[in-house]
Amino acid sequence: MSHNNHTIRTVPDSEPPIALDAMGGDHAPHEIVAGAVHAVRERGLPIVLVGSPRVLYESLADHDATSEIPIIRAEEALAMDEGALASLRRPRSSIAVACHLLRRGDASAVVSAGSTGGVVATGKLRLKTQQSVIRPALAVALPTRPTPTILLDAGANAEVKPEMLVQFAHLGSAYAETAYGLETPRVGLLTIGSEPEKGNKLVKRAHELLRATPGIHFVGNVEGHDLLSGTADVIVTDGFTGNIALKTMEGAVRYAFTELSETITASPMARMGALMQRGRLKDLSRRLDSEAYGGAALLGLNGTVVVAHGASKAASVSAACELAATLSRKGIVARIGERLSTAPRPHRLW
Numbered sequence: 001m002s003h004n005n006h007t008i009r010t011v012p013d014s015e016p017p018i019a020l021d022a023m024g025g026d027h028a029p030h031e032i033v034a035g036a037v038h039a040v041r042e043r044g045l046p047i048v049l050v051g052s053p054r055v056l057y058e059s060l061a062d063h064d065a066t067s068e069i070p071i072i073r074a075e076e077a078l079a080m081d082e083g084a085l086a087s088l089r090r091p092r093s094s095i096a097v098a099c100h101l102l103r104r105g106d107a108s109a110v111v112s113a114g115s116t117g118g119v120v121a122t123g124k125l126r127l128k129t130q131q132s133v134i135r136p137a138l139a140v141a142l143p144t145r146p147t148p149t150i151l152l153d154a155g156a157n158a159e160v161k162p163e164m165l166v167q168f169a170h171l172g173s174a175y176a177e178t179a180y181g182l183e184t185p186r187v188g189l190l191t192i193g194s195e196p197e198k199g200n201k202l203v204k205r206a207h208e209l210l211r212a213t214p215g216i217h218f219v220g221n222v223e224g225h226d227l228l229s230g231t232a233d234v235i236v237t238d239g240f241t242g243n244i245a246l247k248t249m250e251g252a253v254r255y256a257f258t259e260l261s262e263t264i265t266a267s268p269m270a271r272m273g274a275l276m277q278r279g280r281l282k283d284l285s286r287r288l289d290s291e292a293y294g295g296a297a298l299l300g301l302n303g304t305v306v307v308a309h310g311a312s313k314a315a316s317v318s319a320a321c322e323l324a325a326t327l328s329r330k331g332i333v334a335r336i337g338e339r340l341s342t343a344p345r346p347h348r349l350w
Contacts, residue, residue, distance in 0.1 A: 017046035017070070018321050018328075019098035019107035022056055023077035024114020026311045032113065033059040033069075035317025040068055043318060045325050048107065050074050050098045072097060078118040080310055088125070095119055099126035102303040109304035109324035113295070113312040119305070120156045120298060127301045130333065132340045135160070136300035137168050138239070138307060139175050140246055144230040147180040151190075151227065151235045154296050155243035162205040165189070165236050169216045170343055171299040172234035174335040179326060180233075188222035188232030190241060196221065202238070210236075215343060224248075295320040297327055299336060304328040 020036050022029045029051060037060070039045045049056050050072045060066045074094035082089075090096065095114055099122055101107040112119045120136065129136055138156045141148035150172040157164065169187045176185035189207055191199035196207050198221060210218040222231055227249055237245070295308035295316070304327050308320040 015046055016106060016108040017048040018324050019072070019101045019110045020047055020049055020317070020321065021094045021098050021110070021112035021114055021119075022049040022051035023074065023094040024080075024112040024119070025308065025317075026080060026113075027313060028077075028113065029055055030059050030062075031313045032317055033065075034063065034314035035312070035321070036069055037063045037065045038314055038318040039321040040065070043322055043325075045321050046108075047321060048072055048101070050101070051077065051094045072101065074098075078114050078122075080115050082115050082118050085121070088121075093118075093122070095122045096126060099123055099303070099305075102305075103127055109306065109328040111295070111306045111308060111317070111320045111324050113308035113310055113317065113320070115310070116155055116307055119307050123298055123301050123303075123305050127303045127305070129300050130302055130337055130340065132167075132343070132345060133171075133300040133336075134164050134167055136298050137171055138242075138296040139172055139299050140296045141179075142227055142249070144228055146230075147176070147182065147233065149227070149230065149233060149235060150175050150185075151237075151242055151246060152299070153237065153239035153242050154246050155239045156298065157239040159240070160202070160238040162202055162209055165202075165206040165238070166209045166213055166216070167300075167340070167343075168236040169210060169213070169218070169234060170339045171336060172236060173216065174332065174339050175297060175299060175327075176233045178330045178332045178335045182233055184217045185233040186217050186219045186231075187234045187236065188219055188226065190224070190227075190235050190237035190245065191221045192223065194221050194223065206236075213344070215339065295323065297323065297332070299332070302333065304332060 022032045025032055036047045036049055040047050048070045051074050053071050053073050056071050074097040075092040076090045077094050078090060095112050098110045102110050135157050137153040139150050139152035140154045142151055152168050152172050173185045176182045191203045210216060219232055222235055295306050298305040298307055304324055306320050306324040308316055
């Protein structure tokens with residue numbers, strides 16, 4: 001059917017909507033709402049917006065979409081500079097209400113571009129961690145070929161124990177199996193050298209544990225230059241290192257494209273060559289654009305949660321909703337539960 005000249009794809013009546021935190025993010029709520037409209041109209045996803053009804057209704061009206069996307073009231077919102085303690089100070093925040101919908105079964109997944117610390121803390125408080133999970137981890141898909149490489153932790157846990165890195169390997173392997181159909185994902189440990197003895201005490205002990213853990217196809221240490229090489233399907237590290245590595249890579253990609261853009265427009269001959277390669281350049285730009293990947297999956301909770309980049313615009317929000325829907329439909333939570341149920345329990349907990 002059509003509405004205001006936009007084609008609306010139908011979704012199964014039995015599929016709960018994605019609860020989208022409309023008040024989280026640097027460009028909330030307008031870019032979040034625009035992303036929701038795109039996800040509904042172009043991707044056929046069921047969405048419910050969580051936040052201030054008056055503000056959200058006005059933003060939906062700008063897109064002629066007031067009849068397409070429901071709104072759930074939330075009295076408060078977490079500011080982007082608020083951290084983990086905000087989850088306790090603001091029990092009626094938009095992210096808290098979204099998690100409540102997911103816990104009740106009224107939503108299939110949660111998506112938020114809000115404060116990472118606030119989202120992680122609220123998710124842990126409202127949804128709880130899955131059985132045997134020490135800490136949930138943020139997993140990001142890096143644009144390698146033929147399938148993306150999963151990097152985790154990308155920022156949820158600045159300090160970790162070696163046993164947690166082993167669990168991250170299970171979480172990342174479950175992600176690769178669920179999202180990309182890999183039967184035996186290769187797991188690498190991010191450190192400063194490929195030799196087993198390279199790294200600090202944390203990495204050395206984690207290397208020993210990963211090598212001895214059944215159910216994990218450990219291929220050894222990997223270095224920073226391996227992030228996009230496809231050497232491993234899953235790369236594990238602590239959240240401090242992972243977040244720096246991810247942002248360094250994103251910055252390097254932006255810099256490279258800026259330099260490339262200047263180079264291919266520097267002369268008539270260069271512009272002619274760029275015109276001949278336009279299709280391939282666009283394909284490369286799309287593949288390396290972080291906006292196309294939507295965000296990071298928060299793995300290890302009793303529910304599917306995706307944390308979008310704080311600076312997300314509409315396209316990135318829509319992609320985050322697509323990622324959340326895919327992981328939910330393919331049963332990422334159940335797959336993690338299956339993996340951990342057969343894994344040896346950690347000797348020491350955090």
